Amino acid sequence: ExxxxxxxxxxxxxxxxxxxxxxxxxxxxxxxxxxxxxxxxxxxxxxxxxxxxxxxxxxxxxxxxxxxxxxxxxxxxxxxxxxxxxxxxxxxxxxxxxxxxxxxxxxxxxxxxxxxxxxxxxxxxxxxxxxxxxxxxxxxxxxxxxxxxxxxxxxxxxxxxxxxxxxxxxxxxxxxxxxxxxxxxxxxxxxxxxxxxxxxxxxxxxxxxxxxxxxxxxxxxxxxxxxxxxxxxxxxxxxxxxxxxxxxxxxxxxxxxxARRNLSYTVMSKRKLLELVQKKVVAGWDDPRMPTISGLRRRGYTPTSIRKFSDLAGIAKRDNITDVSLLEFCIREDLNQTATRVMGVLNPVKLVITNYPEGKSEILHLENNPEEANSGTHEVPFSRELYIEREDFKEDGGKNFFRLSLGNEVRLKSAYIIKGESVIKDASGEIQEIHCTYDPDSRSGSGTEASERKVKGTLHWVSIAHAIKAEVREYDRLFLDEAPDAHEEKGFLEFINPNSLNIIKEAYLEPFLAKATLEDKFQFQRLGYFTLDPDSKEGHLVFNKTVGLKDTWAK
Ligand code: ATP
Ligand code: MG
Ligand code: MG
Incomplete structure (x- = not known):
């Protein structure tokens, strides 16, 4: 060496x-x-x-x-x-x-x-x-x-x-x-x-x-x-x-x-972390927003990612602050290699495929992990009524909108090409249902010409009749300041981010996730990496967002 x-x-x-x-x-x-x-x-x-x-x-x-x-x-x-x-x-x-x-x-x-x-x-x-x-x-x-x-x-x-x-x-x-x-x-x-x-x-x-x-x-x-x-x-x-x-x-x-390891946007001393716990700023030592090992574990971090981070951050002779984005980079890299790809919809709007037979459903196959050879596939049910993300549809999308809009085609991931036809709105003008048609010959992997056809966008989806309802918790940084305990005139508690936890009460996930265990790591396609939280109970699953797919933190 x-x-x-x-x-x-x-x-x-x-x-x-x-x-x-x-x-x-x-x-x-x-x-x-x-x-x-x-x-x-x-x-x-x-x-x-x-x-x-x-x-x-x-x-x-x-x-x-x-x-x-x-x-x-x-x-x-x-x-x-x-x-x-x-x-x-x-x-x-x-x-x-x-x-x-x-x-x-x-x-x-x-x-x-x-x-x-x-x-x-x-x-x-x-x-x-x-x-x-x-x-x-x-x-x-x-x-x-x-x-x-x-x-x-x-x-x-x-x-x-x-x-x-x-x-x-x-x-x-x-x-x-x-x-x-x-x-x-x-x-x-x-x-x-x-x-x-x-x-x-x-x-x-x-x-x-x-x-x-x-x-x-x-x-x-x-x-x-x-x-x-x-x-x-x-x-x-x-x-x-x-x-x-x-x-x-x-x-x-x-x-x-x-030199001590310091991390941006958090505090590290046990005395201060204890204060966050005692003042109920967080739910406990293992709150997924905490920089504790147990908090990171609950958030979905892996031992590999933490060891990799320690490696990359190195051992220094002088005090310094390591940017938290390095830690996020390490977990993203690891999960990209290992996480099972699934679909879940966090902000659902109903999509009806008007030319798909009523009462019919079929089993499609979703690749578990394109980064890992032989990781296989799992079954995803498909039917006439689906949820997609509300943000994935605009009536008139314009030129640079590559998601679904009226008169335009997109592919439903591992399924069919659909075309937006019309919408049903409520009295306030909010869209209740999106109606579309599908091309029955376009099923992914079916070998037909239509299945090979390229369209601009691919959306994730879940079948309404088969989806499981779950709670999803998304996290932001616990502090708004890069070095919350480095201010002489203000204590670190004055820099708490009031919006560090966002709870989505009704997310819809593909039924495969009903079997998730605490050790499992998932990529919700197009959304980020997620893991089951120990608060989960039979019939009420809770997922934590570990990290997004890209570094989107605005500096
Ligand atoms: P804290 O201020 O968080 O209570 P501490 O140093 O009092 O930290 P200890 O339990 O005494 O905590 O630490 C155990 C070992 O871990 C010690 O050798 C200590 O130097 C080391 N250690 C603690 N915090 C850090 C850190 N931020 N970076 C690197 N090593 C640390
Ligand atoms: Mg100490
Ligand atoms: Mg000590």
Missing amino acids: STESLNFIEHIIEEDLAAGFSKENLRFRFPPEPNGYLHIGHAASICLNFGLGEKYQAPVNLRFDDTNPSKEEQEYVDAIKRDIAWLGFKWANECYASDYFQQLHDWAVELVKKDKAYVDQQTSEQIASQKGSPTTSGTDSPYRNRPIEESLDLFERMKNGEFPAGTYVLRAKIDMTSPNMHMRDPILYRILKAHHHRTGNKWCIYPMYDWAHGESDYIEQVSHSLCTLEFKAHRELYDWYLDQIVDPAKLRPKQREF
Whole structure:
């Protein structure tokens, strides 16, 4: 493989291997906090870490970073596992930072004994005010030189639940003058009297992210701990913490940073997505308008399309915004290859073929997928009364209208050529029925001369007597702004698109779709790609529009 196709993280790994690092020791992890559902940004990290695992045949752990019990839930753990498995990746071990609570605690006790940590009992405001600023040095806590024995005793009592939350913290004793603010005696432990989804009420002290993360990497012997750019400034602390515990005979993890994946016209942080759910702006984490993996799945996205998107968008060193049209391109490409072609009418008007025998119907055959050899055909019933799209007819179409109009011919897809003859209107002038005649010799595929005849337009249709009624949900972007959370004066909720969901209550679909399952993907001919929604019930099917056939987004 040529090195040009390597991303910069792969370059780092190749350099390490060239410098003698053993390939057998490569190990990665994906470390979600179970405080929400995974989104398309996480998919970048998942594809990066698991992609490296595949490339180097190295194990990849799924590690739940569950150190903040007040926001974490089992529901999120389950959803995260489901989504990663759905994307097609297999983790070597399912790990939890909470499994290391005892070890982390014991190491912290060692730090105190070595005079590298102390118990502080100032308020969080006092601690913050002593931190100083990047240009001024901080001030030592009056408790910084508390005797070791006293800190050990207080830390033990913090652990035993003797003190209320917020009264004491354990801090690393590093350097209050460091130019790196993270090195100014960071907090290792805080008291939290919350129920943890795995450890229950066993613990009432919880480790901070920095303390838990690097040490968890070390416990799991992760070689390359990949995180997003905002942790770059934490790297010095990550290394300092490792310095305190690393056994030189063991592997020492290293942290490297890459840019977060941002997507235009949406927000990505779990906190904001949770707000959309709680404020009922969307129907849930898996609302098809959400940038979550579960929302995309429900919308009709495939694992292939999401992995392809992650590939094309790449791994960057600097923050950037990827245009959502790239994501739409990826799903369109995939569905064009794989979706079954069907017919459905979303805005129906009745069409009567006056010279087709009353009471007669026949079975025609629709090609399942012209992009896929041997995908076969399925049966579509045809009869005298059909629905076509209201937009596909104009009484007087003029020169550039290639759909149906009076006196002009079009082909009904996989069926016959028809000619518009007359219309019936209601009192308000709205068309109730279009009457036409058909050429009985023109049936598609029948081999006759008339069947080969070229007409300007082809319309999709359904037979009224055979069609199934369904609900169809069409989606637009959830936000009207390209970067809804990048405005200082306005919050992201002010940019919600009020018309992001359009519900069509009565669409008519060919009867083949009655057998659709949640995994099936369809192209409704001339309309776009659709998939069944889990809201569907027997007798009331609901379809989601995944994406249109073309990029029609007006910029
Ligand atoms: P959020 O702000 O959405 O809560 P997070 O970083 O706090 O994101 P975690 O559950 O901690 O979410 O993330 C798990 C892993 O996924 C981390 O390694 C994190 O860096 C990575 N990750 C999260 N969001 C993105 C993103 N937008 N692009 C790339 N990687 C991401
Ligand atoms: Mg995080
Ligand atoms: Mg977070």
